[in-house]
Each structure stands twice: as structure tokens, then as C-alpha cells.
Amino acid sequence: MKEYKRKGLLERVNREAATVGASIPETIELDGEQIQLRSFVFEIKRRETIPPGERERVETAKRNLRRERRRRFDRLESEEMSYAEGEQLAETIVGIDRALEALEGLEPVDLEAEEQRREAADRKRWMSFLRQALGHDDDANRRF
Incomplete structure (x- = not known):
């Protein structure tokens, strides 16, 4: 060739x-x-x-x-x-x-691990929402 x-x-x-x-x-x-x-x-x-x-x-x-x-x-x-x-x-x-x-x-x-990741992300979003709604985000920033 x-x-x-x-x-x-x-x-x-x-x-x-x-x-x-x-x-x-x-x-x-x-x-x-x-x-x-x-x-x-x-x-x-x-x-x-x-x-x-x-x-x-x-x-x-x-x-x-x-x-x-x-x-x-x-x-x-x-x-x-x-x-x-x-x-x-x-x-x-x-x-x-x-x-x-x-x-x-x-x-x-891995369906079980994927479900655990989703649940952890949901908890994190929920806690972030609660901190904002209750005004605790500002308190966390003032401590530092």
C-alpha cells in the first residue's frame, strides 16, 4: 500500500x-x-x-x-x-x-447508594431552607 x-x-x-x-x-x-x-x-x-x-x-x-x-x-x-x-x-x-x-x-x-445521595442532598436543601427561613444564616456568618 x-x-x-x-x-x-x-x-x-x-x-x-x-x-x-x-x-x-x-x-x-x-x-x-x-x-x-x-x-x-x-x-x-x-x-x-x-x-x-x-x-x-x-x-x-x-x-x-x-x-x-x-x-x-x-x-x-x-x-x-x-x-x-x-x-x-x-x-x-x-x-x-x-x-x-x-x-x-x-x-x-448502585441504586442504594444513589438513593442515599439523593436523601442527603434533600436533607441539606431542607436544612438550608430552614436556616434561611428562621434567619439563622446571618448568625452563622457573624460568629466568624
Whole structure:
């Protein structure tokens, strides 16, 4: 592949909006093992949050995908290949990025901790209101 074509592919892979309209690869080989990437991402994404039991599995998948993306990017950047091979590799890299974006968008939700934070914020707002309504805010400022 000619160097200017390689640079074009690398630029396409690194473009900020590269994943817009990109599809997640059906399968991908990670460490010699075929992974059903699209079905995994859709299974996790369907839940909207990462359940506590799945958190480690998702984090491991993200680490493996980042490592594989880097490996493939390095190949695209340095190995000799045809333009068609480079284009296929670039498409896979963008698909990996799309999968990572989908998985990164999910945050583990601890419902109990979230409820405690809300209750604490409500108490704080209520106490602030009471201090203002009773005129105690001025007293607190005069002590210092």
C-alpha cells in the first residue's frame, strides 16, 4: 500500500466522528479466541446499566478490546499490506471503537447508594431552607 493511502486510513480511524454509522463487528478474534462481539455488546446494552455480577466481565472485555484495537492500529500503521487489507483492518478498528463507546456509555448503578445521595442532598436543601427561613444564616456568618 502506498504511504499516502496508509495515512488516509489512519486519519479515518482517528477521526472523532469515525464511529458514526459504523457497525460493531459480528465476531472478533481476541487472543486466539473468537468472540461474538456484536451480540455481547447488545446483550449488555439492552440492560442500560451494568449489573453488579457482570461488571468484571464488561471491564475485562473493555480492556481486551482496547488492547486489540491498539494491536490492529499498530499493524495498520507499520505492516506492509494491500490497500484492501488495510481498509478492512481500518473498518474493524472503527467497529471496535464503536463497541467500546457502547460499553463505556454504560455506568454501573448502585441504586442504594444513589438513593442515599439523593436523601442527603434533600436533607441539606431542607436544612438550608430552614436556616434561611428562621434567619439563622446571618448568625452563622457573624460568629466568624
